[in-house]
Amino acid sequence: MNLYDTLFWFLSAVAVGCALGVILSRNPVNSVLFLIATFFAISGHYFIMNAQFLAIVNIIVYAGAIMVLFLFVIMLMNLNADVEPQKGQLIQVAGVISGGVLFLVLIAAVHKASPMPVDKQSIDIGLINNLGKVLFKEYVLPFEISSVLFLSAMIGAVVIGKKEPALPAEGEAQ
């Protein structure tokens, strides 16, 4: 087994194990930490596939920004394992069975696909200069529209998160 295969199996085991930790842990802070570890394992997969830009962006955006945002919100609400609600045992088993059946159906749909070896040659399309060339030539319109999307998401988040001002007229009328 060469280095690529060893790394693939190790990173896959870490990713699946930490994903199971996300859905099975009682404490929401533990779930967030497991998800951060999952994102690092997926970034490792990107690295061994030579998609360097996406690996770094995955770490910076997902593990570095989005998960920290989740942690802030969980700390704000002061959630811990004591107040964590649990669904009934029957519903949890039904959820696991539904997810498992979906997994089997999807596997059955694609297991006849002809297997192509992945590590045949090292390719250069994951490097940032190649990605940048295609991004700013052919995909420049979605790129600019995504900046408008971010602006609207920012405005939306601020508007939704504003505290409502108290209405003194209602209190006086009663």
Added chain:
Amino acid sequence: MPVYSTHYLFLSLLLFSIGIMGALMRRNAIIIFMCIELMLNSVNLLLVAFSKMYVDINAQLFVFFIMVVAAAEVAVGLAVIVMMYRKVHSVDINILNRLKH
């Protein structure tokens, strides 16, 4: 044993179905949101694997845009959750379910 495309397919489908199991099993709205992010990441992984196999750069750019949309969605979704928490003081979806009454 060399790594084939079916291995990446299997891994991505496994992560996706673990995300679905988590979205069905948990009652905490934030954990459900995190399972949605896990599902998005499993799709990203599969797209990057296919981009390496067929030497197609468009798949990696699509992954980039998926990350862009996921970041915007997380910002707005967490704002909604925080606003609901201010009203009801709980993130239990069984309690948030009753707001329609």
